[in-house]
Amino acid sequence: MRIVLDAIGGDLAPKEPVAGAVTAARELGVEVVLVGPADVLRRELAQHNAMGLSLPIVDAPELIEMDEHAVQAVRRKKQSSVAVGLRMVRDGEADAFVSAGHSGATMAGAVFILGRITGIDRPALVTVFPALKGTIIVADVGANTDSKPEYLLQWARMASLYAQLVLGVDRPRVALLANGEEDTKGDKLVQDAHALLKTSGLYFVGNAEPKDALVGDVADVVIADGFVGNLFLKGAEAVAKFAVKKVQRELSGSRVALRAIGGLVPTALLVATSKDKPRTLLAGLLGGTAVLAAVLAPAAVKLAKSLDYRAYGGVPLLGVNGITVIAHGKSDAAAITSAIRRAKESVDRGLVAAIAAEQAVV
Amino acid sequence: MRIVLDAIGGDLAPKEPVAGAVTAARELGVEVVLVGPADVLRRELAQHNAMGLSLPIVDAPELIEMDEHAVQAVRRKKQSSVAVGLRMVRDGEADAFVSAGHSGATMAGAVFILGRITGIDRPALVTVFPALKGTIIVADVGANTDSKPEYLLQWARMASLYAQLVLGVDRPRVALLANGEEDTKGDKLVQDAHALLKTSGLYFVGNAEPKDALVGDVADVVIADGFVGNLFLKGAEAVAKFAVKKVQRELSGSRVALRAIGGLVPTALLVATSKDKPRTLLAGLLGGTAVLAAVLAPAAVKLAKSLDYRAYGGVPLLGVNGITVIAHGKSDAAAITSAIRRAKESVDRGLVAAIAAEQAVV
Numbered sequence: 234m235r236i237v238l239d240a241i242g243g244d245l246a247p248k249e250p251v252a253g254a255v256t257a258a259r260e261l262g263v264e265v266v267l268v269g270p271a272d273v274l275r276r277e278l279a280q281h282n283a284m285g286l287s288l289p290i291v292d293a294p295e296l297i298e299m300d301e302h303a304v305q306a307v308r309r310k311k312q313s314s315v316a317v318g319l320r321m322v323r324d325g326e327a328d329a330f331v332s333a334g335h336s337g338a339t340m341a342g343a344v345f346i347l348g349r350i351t352g353i354d355r356p357a358l359v360t361v362f363p364a365l366k367g368t369i370i371v372a373d374v375g376a377n378t379d380s381k382p383e384y385l386l387q388w389a390r391m392a393s394l395y396a397q398l399v400l401g402v403d404r405p406r407v408a409l410l411a412n413g414e415e416d417t418k419g420d421k422l423v424q425d426a427h428a429l430l431k432t433s434g435l436y437f438v439g440n441a442e443p444k445d446a447l448v449g450d451v452a453d454v455v456i457a458d459g460f461v462g463n464l465f466l467k468g469a470e471a472v473a474k475f476a477v478k479k480v481q482r483e484l485s486g487s488r489v490a491l492r493a494i495g496g497l498v499p500t501a502l503l504v505a506t507s508k509d510k511p512r513t514l515l516a517g518l519l520g521g522t523a524v525l526a527a528v529l530a531p532a533a534v535k536l537a538k539s540l541d542y543r544a545y546g547g548v549p550l551l552g553v554n555g556i557t558v559i560a561h562g563k564s565d566a567a568a569i570t571s572a573i574r575r576a577k578e579s580v581d582r583g584l585v586a587a588i589a590a591e592q593a594v595v
Numbered sequence: 596m597r598i599v600l601d602a603i604g605g606d607l608a609p610k611e612p613v614a615g616a617v618t619a620a621r622e623l624g625v626e627v628v629l630v631g632p633a634d635v636l637r638r639e640l641a642q643h644n645a646m647g648l649s650l651p652i653v654d655a656p657e658l659i660e661m662d663e664h665a666v667q668a669v670r671r672k673k674q675s676s677v678a679v680g681l682r683m684v685r686d687g688e689a690d691a692f693v694s695a696g697h698s699g700a701t702m703a704g705a706v707f708i709l710g711r712i713t714g715i716d717r718p719a720l721v722t723v724f725p726a727l728k729g730t731i732i733v734a735d736v737g738a739n740t741d742s743k744p745e746y747l748l749q750w751a752r753m754a755s756l757y758a759q760l761v762l763g764v765d766r767p768r769v770a771l772l773a774n775g776e777e778d779t780k781g782d783k784l785v786q787d788a789h790a791l792l793k794t795s796g797l798y799f800v801g802n803a804e805p806k807d808a809l810v811g812d813v814a815d816v817v818i819a820d821g822f823v824g825n826l827f828l829k830g831a832e833a834v835a836k837f838a839v840k841k842v843q844r845e846l847s848g849s850r851v852a853l854r855a856i857g858g859l860v861p862t863a864l865l866v867a868t869s870k871d872k873p874r875t876l877l878a879g880l881l882g883g884t885a886v887l888a889a890v891l892a893p894a895a896v897k898l899a900k901s902l903d904y905r906a907y908g909g910v911p912l913l914g915v916n917g918i919t920v921i922a923h924g925k926s927d928a929a930a931i932t933s934a935i936r937r938a939k940e941s942v943d944r945g946l947v948a949a950i951a952a953e954q955a956v957v
Contacts, residue, residue, distance in 0.1 A: 365837060375774065378782035412737065412825040420740035420822040443826060444833035460782040461823065463774040464805060465830055471806035472834035475727060 234263045236576050237318040237327040238569070240277075241269030241296065242334020244562050250333060251277045253569025258286040260570070261577055266327055268293045268318045293317035299562075303337030307345060315339055319346040322555040329556035329576035331547060333564040339557065340376055340550055347555040350585070352592030355380070356552030357388040357459070358559065359395055360466065361575075364449025370396050371410075371446070373459035374466055374548060380458040382425035385409070389435055390595065391551040391588050392454045398582035400453075408441035408452035410465060415440070422458060430456075434595075443469075546571025549579055551588065556580055596625045598938050599680040599689040600931070602639075603631030603658065604696020606924050612695060613639045615931025620648040622932070623939055628689055630655045630680045655679035661924075665699030669707060677701055681708040684917040691918035691938035693909065695926040701919065702738055702912055709917040712947070714954030717742070718914030719750040720821070720921065721757055722828065723937075726811025732758050733772075733808070735821035736828055736910060742820040744787035747771070751797055752957065753913040753950050754816045760944035762815075770803035770814035772827060777802070784820060792818075796957075805831075908933025911941055913950065918942055 236257075240250045247269060254265040255278075264287035267274050271292035278288060293314040297306045307315055315334060319342045321327040332339045344356060357373035372392040377384060389407050396405035409426055411419035416427060418440055430437040438452055443465065445451040457465065546568065547560035556579045560572040579585075598619075602612045609631060616627040617640075626649035629636050633654035640650060655676040659668045669677055677696060681704045683689040694701045706718060719735035734754040739746060751769050758767035771788055773781035778789060780802055792799040800814055805827065807813040819827065908930065909922035918941045922934040941947075 365840065410826070412822060412829055420820070423822075442833070443830035444836065447833045447837045458782070460774060460785075461826065464772070464823065465826065467774055468805035468827055468830045469834045471804070471809045472831045474806065475809045475835075478727065 234329075234577060234580055235266060235327045236263050236329045236331060236573055236580075237266045237268055237291075237321050238573065239269065239314040239318055239330070239332035239334050239339075240267040240274050240290075241293070241314050242332040242339075243560065243564050243569075244333075245565060246333070247273055247277045249564060249566045250569050252281065252566035253564070253573065254288060255281045255283055255286065256566060256570045257573040258283070258288050261574060263287075263573065263577055264289070265573060266291055266318075266321065268314045268321075270294050270296075291317060291321070297335045297338050299335055301335065301338070303335065303341040304345075306335065307338045307342040313338075315342045316346065319343060319555070319557070322557075323347050328580045329558065331558045331560060331569070331572045331576050333547075333560035333562055333569065333572070336375075336559050336562070339559055343550055343553045343555070343557040347553040347557070350552055350554055350589050350592055352595070353387050353391070353552035353588070355384045355387070356550050357384075357391065358548045359388075359392050359551050360548045361400070361546075362446070362466070364447055366449045367453075368400060369446060369449050369452060370400070370405075370454045371462055371466065372454070372456055372551070373462050375459045375463035376550065377459040379460075380422060382422060382429050385422070385426040385456050385458070386429045386433055387552070387592075389430060389433065389437075389454065389456045390591055392456065393435055394587050394591060395549070395551065395579075395584065396453050398584055398587060399578050402453050404436050405453040406438045406451070407435045407454045407456065408438050408445070410446060410455050410457035410461060411440035411442065413440065413442060414445075426456070546575040549575065549584075551584070554589075555585060596691075596939060596942055597628060597689045598625050598691045598693060598935055598942075599628045599630055599653075599683050600935065601631065601676040601680055601692070601694035601696050601701075602629040602636050602652075603655070603676050604694040604701075605922065605926050605931075606695075607927060608695070609635055609639045611926060611928045612931050614643065614928035615926070615935065616650060617643045617645055617648065618928060618932045619935040620645070620650050623936055625649075625935065625939055626651070627935060628653055628680075628683065630676045630683075632656050632658075653679060653683070659697045659700050661697055663697065663700070665697065665703045666707075668697065669700045669704040675700075677704045678708065681705060681917070681919070684919075685709050690942045691920065693920045693922060693931070693934045693938050695909075695922035695924055695931065695934070698737075698921050698924070701921055705912055705915045705917070705919040709915040709919070712914055712916055712951050712954055714957070715749050715753070715914035715950070717746045717749070718912050719746075719753065720910045721750075721754050721913050722910045723762070723908075724808075724817075724828070726809055728811045729815075730762060731808060731811050731814060732762070732767075732816045733824055733828065734816070734818055734913070735824050737821045737825035738912065739821040741822075742784060744784060744791050747784070747788040747818050747820070748791045748795055749914070749954075751792060751795065751799075751816065751818045752953055754818065755797055756949050756953060757911070757913065757941075757946065758815050760946055760949060761940050764815050766798050767815040768800045768813070769797045769816045769818065770800050770807070772808060772817050772819035772823060773802035773804065775802065775804060776807075788818070908937040911937060911946075913946070916951075917947060 258265045268291045274290045295310040295312040297313045318330045322330050355377045358376045359372040360374045370392045372388040393405045396402040441452050446455045547558040550557040558576045620627045630653045636652045657672040657675040659675045680692045684692050717739045720738045721734040722736045732754045734750040755767045758764040803814050808817045909920040912919040920938040
């Protein structure tokens with residue numbers, strides 16, 4: 234399998250993308266084509282031991298800046314990494330494209346160069362979200378605003394296929410993200426999509442509230458307009474960080490108390506041989522507090538990370554004629570490797586063909 | 596001041612509303628009119644020592660069920676607590692109405708009986724949300740879906756006045772809830788409202804992402820369509836609970852370890868007089884761990900509560916000709932007292948007159 238990586242895309246390019254590509258080539262056994270300014274990429278790749286790995290470089294000298302207009306950038310800069318990489322997928326020279334660069338340009342480029350799958354009006358970004366119990370898929374998480382009910386139905390079909398093929402969920406339960414379970418909740422879009430989904434043949438379970446989506450025992454697939462879905466994920470991430478800060482504050486409070494009492498913790502080791510039992514007991518008390526604080530601080534950080542949906546290896550854009558995975562702009566090497574893994578999964582399971590086949594019969 | 600309380604509204608009525616009313620009458624020095632079936636309320640009130648407090652009962656024998664159609668219920672059941680209470684406000688017999696009952700019926704009743712303030716197309720639910728730094732006001736949190744840009748502008752004006760008069764913020768910063776700071780983010784509604792707010796004369800600071808709203812250092816007032824605002828708050832609440840469960844899981848892990856090691860913690864007190872120093876130290880260690888666990892578990896619960904916007908004393912419906920505060924259906928006595936306090940504040944500061952005066956000049 235050959236996956237094209239935009240090696241010059243993202244805040245940490247080319248260093249992190251190239252490092253992530255090396256790991257992906259080694260661990261996933263795929264060929265990773267690095268696309269970007271060839272001289273820059275050659276220098277970067279030389280920093281790694283890539284012996285025996287397949288990491289060809291394809292030159293794409295033009296750069297798309299983050300503040301450029303997405304559609305114009307990808308149309309004008311035909312030698313940009315996004316344009317070059319997507320053309321390789323279109324022309325059958327590669328199986329998937331992964332980028333942590335300008336996400337708008339990648340989405341516009343994917344529609345423009347790969348084209349939409351027949352029957353799909355608007356491609357959608359589909360993310361895999363870690364719920365308390367298992368995993369849910371959320372679509373759309375930012376490709377489309379002001380959606381029509383038909384789009385939501387199309388995304389529900391694509392996301393269901395994704396859950397079946399990539400996550401192995403036999404008969405995915407589909408829900409609409411709403412502010413209440415009742416049919417009358419949501420805005421007009423949700424209500425109209427509700428009616429469409431009811432007769433869709435999908436396993437539609439109705440509306441899911443944010444808490445249902447987070448717990449994950451109501452639905453496997455949660456559908457929303459891209460503005461709403463994006464806001465939901467950003468909100469979840471923000472609250473998680475907020476919660477972590479609160480916990481850390483409590484912990485640092487405990488630590489300040491420890492420091493104020495002074496060097497009693499190390500003293501504990503010294504007094505262990507003394508005859509002063511109350512001091513020994515106090516030292517142990519403080520030590521125990523420090524131990525739990527040390528255990529909980531990383532747990533809090535882990536929690537925040539588990540709610541950072543961007544850490545989950547990039548977000549596939551479904552509905553175009555080719556696998557396209559969008560990674561977060563701040564992706565480090567590990568995130569890039571995850572994004573390549575995500576792309577590989579979708580290629581392995583024949584996601585594009587499956588979507589096209591389903592659209593042909595509905 | 597005389598505040599009418601729907602004493603039969605809410606899941607825990609009449610017990611909790613009546614208890615909350617007694618506390619409010621005692622602590623806030625207001626007269627609380629209990630409206631609902633007089634015999635039921637008399638029996639309930641007799642359970643309390645209400646000596647010297649002003650807690651008259653006004654009979655409203657008809658009940659609105661939770662599954663009734665809001666508009667129909669309030670129009671047909673003229674002797675329901677909602678209809679009787681709101682008429683008292685309309686007729687100048689009371690200063691405000693508070694209910695934990697059918698929120699749709701209360702909102703419909705407020706518009707139908709009190710009427711909208713001239714210039715306000717749609718009244719909005721306005722909540723006070725505890726951010727990391729200070730407090731923010733979010734409107735609308737559920738009264739309106741499929742809003743027009745003009746509504747958002749009207750809510751921004753009302754919420755700014757609320758921040759000024761009730762929270763004492765000199766010149767409230769107003770933001771639109773969106774999925775990015777750039778002007779181009781958000782859906783069409785956000786973009787159109789953006790243009791209106793820019794020339795509104797309000798202190799408009801642009802878009803605020805969920806993280807900005809939660810930290811609270813970007814804006815004092817955050818405006819959104821009611822579906823989006825409601826989803827945002829429900830999402831924040833859900834993630835907070837999710838985070839708390841994760842923290843509690845870590846803590847219960849520590850506790851299990853403690854239990855497994857056995858009764859060493861109480862033993863610590865016994866061994867304090869023994870000569871066995873290592874055991875004393877271990878006992879102290881375990882004790883310290885237990886202490887921190889005991890400190891953090893309630894802190895986690897407190898965190899979840901701080902993100903439960905319904906605990907913040909009810910949500911005023913702004914834009915109608917009279918103070919109406921909607922409390923959560925599960926409100927306990929303390930929540931009812933808070934809701935009455937919120938109503939009192941709004942009456943004290945002349946909120947309705949201020950909104951009407953501002954609408955008359957814009």
